[in-house]
């Protein structure tokens with residue numbers, strides 16, 4: 191069946207106004223509060239339209255009279271006003287707007303409204319909207335009354351009434367008996383300030399005694415100077431962050447008419463935190479917590495922005511995530527990045543201050559950004575076995591950087607490396623990844639140091655004492671057979687350190703994998719884990735390294751160890767080696783396994799027993 195357009199079957203859609211208002215209040219707007227934003231927006235747009243019509247029209251102004259006992263809420267603008275035809279067409283047709291480009295049907299950037307639904311939001315706070323308007327086009331004034339039930343009335347006012355009215359529009363809302371709070375003076379003042387404090391037309395609240403309070407003020411975040419930020423701007427940042435900002439970065443993306451500032455946080459935000467932005471559209475608030483304006487890495491700044499070129503969502507409480515927003519995000523990110531580079535190269539002291547707070551953020555950024563990494567890397571503070579220092583200082587003093595890959599490995603390495611050749615702890619987030627890139631980025635040689643290699647480099651006992659040392663190694667290895675620990679004797683400093691416990695992380699992982707493989711035997715994980723273990727084993731064989739989980743390295747320079755080598759009392763020897771092992775484990779910040787704890791307790795008990803000469807009551811196995 192075909193319908194012709196002039197066929198009697200073709201009828202216009204009917205709109206159920208209550209349904210539309212319900213849709214707006216439940217699904218589009220987050221709160222009925224937005225009625226005031228919509229009125230501010232319409233008033234501001236009407237003033238713009240009047241000035242388009244007549245450049246010599248009086249300066250625009252908006253006045254809000256909160257509701258009082260027996261008085262409705264009133265909103266007045268001295269904008270373009272509405273003729274009778276315009277009022278019937280624009281106010282009474284859902285989705286009709288005068289603010290879209292006729293050809294393109296897109297928002298005209300100099301207007302705030304576009305959807306043709308804003309006025310309906312007044313039905314969220316009142317059952318009746320009364321619009322009295324006198325058009326700048328010179329026709330008689332009109333009164334339009336819209337009812338939440340879905341009907342409206344319109345009438346032209348007489349000459350006397352028209353003459354008594356100024357050009358512009360007044361909208362009156364009758365508070366609902368059960369919910370008048372949103373139209374009360376305090377709420378109206380707070381809402382007008384929140385949404386419209388930066389509007390380019392003055393917004394005033396009419397007090398009970400007919401005096402006016404202006405809530406608008408100059409937007410300190412527009413046209414800001416990086417060198418000399420105004421007191422108002424610093425105050426805005428302080429209010430926003432809770433503390434005075436570390437710095438203020440002016441931002442501008444001309445392509446999307448976006449301008450504002452980024453306040454640099456004076457404290458490190460919690461990990462995973464992101465900073466939402468406060469955004470104004472044509473200086474009317476869109477939202478205080480908007481995501482997507484900044485790249486994720488820029489979590490150390492909080493922005494306040496105004497835009498004319500980004501598109502608002504229908505609720506006007508967010509921005510459409512389109513290519514314009516993407517372009518803006520990239521450009522804002524580039525400005526923040528350029529600021530970092532500028533700080534690093536021209537304001538080293540300020541940069542140090544920034545680094546001390548936001549080092550982690552910067553490292554995350556530098557990992558993927560060569561230019562930034564080049565500027566930032568020399569300034570980064572790293573932990574070394576000889577204390578904290580900067581990468582630049584290390585490279586300058588030691589002809590390169592030596593680092594341990596993990597915190598665990600660093601702890602073990604740090605115990606034995608001489609202070610003249612410090613090793614960097616590469617275990618903190620991004621450190622190892624950044625250090626590995628030093629040769630490419632800054633031409634600084636970098637070497638990874640492992641515990642096993644370092645142990646192999648340690649000086650063995652002198653030749654004359656080698657036999658005694660080998661005897662010590664064998665006896666001590668036997669004493670620790672139950673925990674599978676191999677003992678070797680080397681010379682190292684400090685001499686007060688009798689033993690070092692070296693745990694090969696790869697072997698520990700293998701042991702854990704073997705255990706898991708047993709549990710998952712036969713299943714898909716069992717096979718995968720088995721393959722991984724084989725691979726690692728093969729690599730280890732290629733590298734000619736033995737598979738040992740724990741190595742105890744006794745310090746041949748330590749008087750205690752030397753005495754131990756000469757000790758003939760096997761019982762005391764055995765317990766002392768066990769105690770040395772546990773002490774070394776603890777010193778390497780390893781948690782004690784149940785077997786280690788048992789060994790510690792029984793060795794200690796035996797030593798106490800031995801010291802009082804009661805050999806018959808020994809706890810540990812007698813030798």
Ligand SMILES: Nc1ncnc2c1ncn2[C@@H]1O[C@H](COP(=O)(O)OP(=O)(O)OP(=O)(O)O)[C@@H](O)[C@H]1O
Nearest residue numbers: 232236280287288289303304305306307308309359
């Ligand atoms: N104070 C006013 N003065 C003059 N015209 C007005 C006024 N308020 C509303 N209008 C007219 O009524 C139309 C519909 O207003 P409404 O607030 O529903 O939608 P909008 O402002 O066009 O778009 P949006 O839904 O995005 O706010 C406007 O496009 C405008 O032409």
